[in-house]
Amino acid sequence: MPIPRLLARASAALALTLATVVATSVPASADPSWWRGPAPTQSSITAERGPFSVSSTSVSDWYTPGFGSATIYYPTSTTSGRFGGVAISPGYTASESTIAWxxxxxxxxxxVVITFNTNSRYDQPNSRGDQLxxxxxxxxxSSSVRSRVDASRLAVMGHSMGGGGALEAAKDRPSLQAAIPLTGWNTDKTWYEVTTPTLVIGAEEDTVAPVDSHSIPFYNNLTNAQERAYLELNNASHFAPNSPNDDIASSSIAWLKRFVDDxxxxxxxxxxxxxxxxxGSISDYRATCPM
Structure with a gap:
């Protein structure tokens, strides 16, 4: 066989191999056009800051219909397109500062993340869900950064009664892409109405919302959620989400990236x-693998 034709066939075979590798490395259901940022590592999701520079803006409670004063954090660059949005509620009697980190x-x-004060520090989970x-x-x-947010890719998070509120919000709005209750508290333990992918984070030494009567029943009863996971922090209290925590951050980031950004x-x-x-720092982990 002439050398030019042999080289041509070798090039074609190489191109086919590379195309196959690329095709199999990205599942058919994935849409990389929604992805934001470089390929992740354990170090990158645990880091105090990710690849995007961030700015923030404060919002007075005069301009926040249905909830209290707030802070919005957003990537300064718009070259990647619009971003998913996340709302985060504090817990019972707590202020925005407890989840601001x-x-x-x-x-x-x-x-694009909005953290806020609730209308009253004594608001119950159903009210916190409405506020989320x-x-x-x-x-x-109507926010000043609305053009940066993709309204079809939204998630809720919350601590304690705010975590119970995250479940309430997911029940009321099935279009949400992700929900993450952090040491959540709610008198309702049955969440069969929730179809949103939900990551439940509990704390082993929680005496306010013990995992056996809150987080674990939440997880066990999320039977209709598209995906669900339960992560339990070892030797941690109810208030673990109120200060920087690498396990809470990395697992929440992974969950949000996987289900908000697909x-x-x-x-x-x-x-x-x-x-x-x-x-170690994790005493229990359960999930509906494979995702």
Whole structure:
């Protein structure tokens, strides 16, 4: 066979091999056009800041319909397109400051995040759920950064009664892409109405919302959620989400990237999930693998 034709066939074979590798590395259901940021590593999702520079803006309660004063954290660059939006509620009697650390940390991974004060520090989970949805509506509808947010890619998070509120919000608005209750509290334990992918984070030493009567029943009863996972922080209290925590941050970021951005590159951190160890930081992990 002439050398030119042999080289041509070799080039064609190489091109076919490369195309096959690329095709099999991205599942057919994945849409990389939604992905934001470089390929992740364990170090990148645990880092205090991700690949995006972040700015913030404060919002007076005069301008926040349905919830209290707020802070919005957002990537400064718009070259990647619009970003998913995340609303975060504090817990019972607590202020926005208790969950503020999550704002820039999550935003730096490619999200627009709104953290807020509730109308009253004594608001119950159902009210906090309504306020989470009101915060998302404000973020996408009339906030100064609304053009940066993709209104079809939204999620809710919350601590304690705010976590119970995240479940309420997911029940009321099935279009949400992700929900993350952090040491959540709610008198309702049955969440068969929730179809949103939900990551439940509990704390082993929680005496306010013990995992046996809150987080674990939440997870067990999310039977209709598209995906669900339960992560338990070892030797941690109810108030673990109120200060920077690498396990809360990394698992939440992976969950949000996987289900808000449909970024399958983050599945590796959720399935089979973090290592469970008596001496480590995670005492229990359960998930609907494969995702």
């Amino acid at each position: 999550l704002g820039p940390r999550i935003a730096s991974q490619g999200f 949805l009101a915060a998302l509506d404000y973020l996408t509808g 970024d399958t590159r983050y599945t590796q951190f959720l399935c089979p999930g973090p290592t469970v160890s008596y001496f």
